[in-house]
Every structure is written in C-alpha cells, then in structure tokens.
Amino acid sequence: MTTKQTIDFYFDLTSPYSYVAAEQIEEIAAAGNRSVNYKPTLLGFVFKSTGNTAPMMNPAKGKYSAKDFARTARFHGLKINWPKKFPINATTGSRAILQVLNTQPEKAGALTRALYKAYFVDGQDITEDSTVQAVADSIGLDGAALIAGAQTDAVKEQMKNAVQESIDAGMFGAPYFVVDGEAFWGQDRMEQLRRWVVQGPF
Amino acid sequence: MTTKQTIDFYFDLTSPYSYVAAEQIEEIAAAGNRSVNYKPTLLGFVFKSTGNTAPMMNPAKGKYSAKDFARTARFHGLKINWPKKFPINATTGSRAILQVLNTQPEKAGALTRALYKAYFVDGQDITEDSTVQAVADSIGLDGAALIAGAQTDAVKEQMKNAVQESIDAGMFGAPYFVVDGEAFWGQDRMEQLRRWVVQGPF
Numbered sequence: 001m002t003t004k005q006t007i008d009f010y011f012d013l014t015s016p017y018s019y020v021a022a023e024q025i026e027e028i029a030a031a032g033n034r035s036v037n038y039k040p041t042l043l044g045f046v047f048k049s050t051g052n053t054a055p056m057m058n059p060a061k062g063k064y065s066a067k068d069f070a071r072t073a074r075f076h077g078l079k080i081n082w083p084k085k086f087p088i089n090a091t092t093g094s095r096a097i098l099q100v101l102n103t104q105p106e107k108a109g110a111l112t113r114a115l116y117k118a119y120f121v122d123g124q125d126i127t128e129d130s131t132v133q134a135v136a137d138s139i140g141l142d143g144a145a146l147i148a149g150a151q152t153d154a155v156k157e158q159m160k161n162a163v164q165e166s167i168d169a170g171m172f173g174a175p176y177f178v179v180d181g182e183a184f185w186g187q188d189r190m191e192q193l194r195r196w197v198v199q200g201p202f
Numbered sequence: 203m204t205t206k207q208t209i210d211f212y213f214d215l216t217s218p219y220s221y222v223a224a225e226q227i228e229e230i231a232a233a234g235n236r237s238v239n240y241k242p243t244l245l246g247f248v249f250k251s252t253g254n255t256a257p258m259m260n261p262a263k264g265k266y267s268a269k270d271f272a273r274t275a276r277f278h279g280l281k282i283n284w285p286k287k288f289p290i291n292a293t294t295g296s297r298a299i300l301q302v303l304n305t306q307p308e309k310a311g312a313l314t315r316a317l318y319k320a321y322f323v324d325g326q327d328i329t330e331d332s333t334v335q336a337v338a339d340s341i342g343l344d345g346a347a348l349i350a351g352a353q354t355d356a357v358k359e360q361m362k363n364a365v366q367e368s369i370d371a372g373m374f375g376a377p378y379f380v381v382d383g384e385a386f387w388g389q390d391r392m393e394q395l396r397r398w399v400v401q402g403p404f
Contacts, residue, residue, distance in 0.1 A: 050262040060252040060374035064387055074404055075394050172262035185266055188390035192277050202276055 006035045007197065010166045010176040011112070012043040013090035013126060016069040017187040019116040020076050021175040024190055026109060032197025034179065038101065038108040040094035041166035042159075043087075043174055050172040054087065072187065079121045088119070091159065093126045095150040096136065098158050103149065110139050208237045209399065212368045212378040213314070214245040215292035215328060218271040219389040221318040222278050223377040226392055228311055234399025236381065240303065240310040242296035243368035244361075245289075245376055252374040256289065274389065281323045290321070293361065295328045297352040298338065300360050305351065312341050 007029050011018035029036045047053055055065040066082075073080035093115045101108050118124040118135045125131055129151075133143035149155065166176070170183050177184040177193055182201070184193045195202060211227050213220035231238045249255055257267040268284075275282035295317045303310050320326040320337045327333055331353075335345035351357065368378070372385050379386040379395055384403070386395045397404060 050260065052260050052263055058252065058254050058374065060372060061254055064372060064374065064385060067385075068387070068391070071394065071404070075397065170262060170266060172260065172266065183266060183269075185270070186390070188388070189270070192273065195277065202273070 004032075004034055005180050006037050007032075007193070008037045008039055008169065008178040010039040010041050010169065010171050010174065010178075012041060012046075012174045013093045013112075013115055013119065014087040015043060015174040016080065016120060017072065018175040019080075019120045020073055020078060021187040021190060022109075022112050022116050023078055024076070024187075025177075028190060028194045028197065031194060034197050036109060038097060038112055039162065039166060040090070040097045040112070040159075041163050041171065041174075042090060042094065044089070045163045046167055046171055046173075049167045052172040056087075073120075081121055081123055083119055083123065085125065085127075088125075088127050090126070092129055092150075093132050094162075095155050095159050096132045096146055098162060099146055099149040099155050100136075100141065102155070102158075103146075104141070107139070107141060111136060111141065114139050206234075206236055207382050208239045209234075209395070210239045210241050210371065210380040212241040212243050212371065212373050212376065212380075214243055214248075214376045215295045215314075215317055215321065216289040217245060217376040218282065218322060219274065220377040221282075221322045222275055222280060223389040223392060224311075224314050224318050225280055226278070226389070227379075230392060230396045230399065233396060236399050238311060240299060240314055241364065241368060242292070242299045242314070242361075243365050243373065243376075244292060244296065246291070247365045248369055248373055248375075251369045254374040258289075275322075283323055283325055285321055285325065287327065287329075290327075290329050292328070294331055294352075295334050296364075297357050297361050298334045298348055300364060301348055301352040301357050302338075302343065304357070304360075305348075306343070309341070309343060313338060313343065316341050 009025050011022060025036050056062040070080045097108055097111055100111050114135050115126050119126045129147050133147045136143035136146045169178055173185055175187055179197060182196060209231050213224060227238050258264040272282045272284065299310055299313055302313050316337050317328050321328045331349050335349045338345035338348045371380055375387055377389055381399060384398060
C-alpha cells in the first residue's frame with residue numbers, strides 16, 4: 001500500500017481567491033483521502049521573482065477583478081466585505097501560521113481560515129500583531145505566545161525559506177496547489193484538483 | 203414579458219480556453235433560454251490596447267499554462283492536439299465568421315466550432331484561406347463564396363470594428379462574455395455565467 005501524498009496549498013493572506021480556496025481545500029482533500037500542507041507565502045516576492053503581476057495592476061483586468069473577487073466568493077456561498085486596505089503585506093499573519101505549524105500543526109487550517117475571515121469579512125487589520133493575537137485567541141490558541149514565537153529570528157528565516165520554496169515549486173499566483181508533482185493554479189482549478197485526488201490523473 | 207438578452211461571446215480562434223468555451227456556450231445559453239452572439243476578435247489588438255499580456259509571455263505562467271490548456275480541455279471531455287504553430291493570427295478565420303454572420307448567422311456557431319476543431323484537434327493551419335474554405339465546405343457552407351465575401355473591404359472594416367467593440371466591452375483576455383451588462387472572463391467562469399442566466403443575478 002502506497003502512502004497518498006498530501007496537498008501543498010500555497011497562499012497569501014491578501015489573496016481573495018485564496019480566501020475562497022482556504023474554505024474549500026479541506027473538503028476536497030478529505031474527498032481524496034489526502035491531508036493539506038498549509039504553505040503561507042508572500043505574493044509580492046513571488047511576483048518580483050517570476051515577473052508576474054497582480055490582476056489589479058492592469059486597468060481593464062483590475063476593474064473586472066474587483067467585481068469578480070466578490071462575485072466568486074458569493075458564488076461559493078461565502079461572505080466578502082471588501083477590505084479598506086488592499087492589498088496588504090501579510091507577513092505578520094503568515095509568520096503566525098508558520099509558528100502554529102511549528103507548535104500545533106493541526107491548528108494551521110483553523111488559524112488560516114480565521115485570519116481570512118478577519119480580513120475579508122470582519123474588516124480587521126491583520127497586519128497588526130494585536131489583531132493576529134486576538135484572532136488566534138478566538139480559536140483557542142495562546143495568541144500572546146504565538147506572536148512571541150512568530151517574532152523570533154528563526155521564524156523570520158522560516159518565512160524567507162517558505163517564500164523561496166513557493167517560487168521553487170513554480171508558483172506565480174495564488175492560490176497554487178501541488179499534489180503528486182502536479183500543479184494547479186487558481187481557486188477555479190479546484191474541481192480539476194478534486195478529480196485528480198479522487199479519480200486519479202487525467 | 204421582457205425579452206431576455208442574448209449572451210455576447212467574445213473569442214479569438216487562437217485561444218485554447220475559447221475553444222473549450224465554444225463547445226459549452228450553446229448548452230449554457232439554452233439552459234438560460236438565451237441565444238449566443240458570436241463575437242470573433244483578435245487578442246493581439248486587445249492586449250495592445252489594454253496592456254494585458256498572454257499567459258505564455260511570462261516564463262513561470264507560460265510553463266504552467268502549456269500544461270493547463272490541454273488538461274482543461276481533457277477535464278471537459280475534449281480532445282486537444284497541441285498545434286505546431288501557436289499562437290496564430292486568426293484574422294482569416296475571424297473574417298469568415300463575420301461573413302457568415304452577415305449571410306447565414308444561424309451557422310456562426312457551427313463554423314466557429316469547426317474552425318477550433320480544425321486548429322486544436324486536426325492540426326490544420328486555419329490562417330490559410332484554403333483551409334478555412336474547406337472547413338466551411340465540410341459543414342455545408344459554400345466555402346468559396348464565403349472566402350470571397352470575407353475578403354471584401356466591407357468585412358475588413360467589420361473586423362476592425364469588431365476588435366474595437368470587444369475592447370469597448372471591457373475585454374482584456376479570452377473568452378469574455380457579457381450578458382445583461384454583466385461581464386464574465388474565462389472559460390472557468392462559465393458556471394457563474396450559467397447561474398446568472400438560469401437563476402438570475404447573484
């Protein structure tokens with residue numbers, strides 16, 4: 001019996017399509033008897049390294065995308081209240097997720113979803129340590145300890161490595177998934193990802 | 203009783219995702235009791251005007267996309283044999299579609315699908331008049347008359363206007379759909395388009 005590989009889920013906390021993806025990935029993984037590796041990364045560095053750009057950088061695409069972000073969330077039954085500050089530098093929340101992966105990895109998904117909800121639904125500023133701490137507390141983590149851990153040099157180094165790993169994995173936009181060596185880019189490729197993990201390669 | 207608006211379907215014959223879309227749009231339109239306006243355009247001019255670029259222009263995105271084009275076609279049950287020449291200037295085939303719209307508009311969908319199949323499945327060079335003529339003949343059109351009509355100054359002017367119309371409609375990539383004033387970009391937004399025409403705005 002071969003061990004089924006996990007799904008690498010690369011995301012940036014400022015990516016609205018990754019917010020939708022974060023709400024769906026556990027169900028898809030479960031359908032395929034897989035588990036999820038949460039892989040926070042920072043799109044600013046990914047874009048800089050790959051030469052890709054955010055949809056909002058192009059006027060015509062940006063105008064469409066601003067509408068599509070929210071419509072896509074609604075299409076999938078999710079709320080979205082457009083953040084006052086967008087995009088954000090997601091370093092604070094991403095380091096907290098890395099630290100949870102170090103200490104209580106089974107909570108990484110819950111913290112990721114809670115941070116997305118704080119940012120895209122509840123209008124909170126997740127670039128602030130105090131906000132991330134409160135979000136962590138709200139799902140039963142020790143927020144103060146988590147933030148303290150997330151600010152260590154070791155976790156800062158871990159964040160840099162996580163960004164490089166996402167680039168090395170071929171990422172150029174978010175969300176980005178890799179399973180069994182196969183890459184899927186975009187929330188809109190999750191039904192292809194589902195078929196892959198449930199039925200196999202196609 | 204209000205008249206239900208048709209679906210404007212903007213596409214370029216060199217766009218693989220538009221090939222998939224062309225195979226699906228009639229079923230979706232029928233599900234919503236709508237009809238389809240076939241709107242051939244030329245992405246080169248659309249990209250130049252909007253400042254957007256083709257996925258293949260970015261190395262990381264291009265590497266992924268080359269695989270995703272074919273996988274997406276297979277996911278939707280369609281064959282794809284990667285063309286030797288890609289991308290192509292689709293002017294010849296697009297003018298032929300415009301001329302069919304002038305003379306036998308009910309055949310525009312059939313010619314569009316036949317040209318996509320010739321290019322993406324049968325390895326034919328649809329930049330050649332002779333190929334477009336044979337494809338038209340194969341679906342019961344008078345290919346010679348069609349090509350003669352497509353080469354008139356009137357149709358050349360019509361092509362320029364069609365490109366401008368697609369840009370004015372907000373298009374920045376293909377396929378692009380507009381119905382009831384709502385825009386949908388990408389084959390992967392066709393399930394949202396379906397919900398829109400079947401259930402209404404969301």
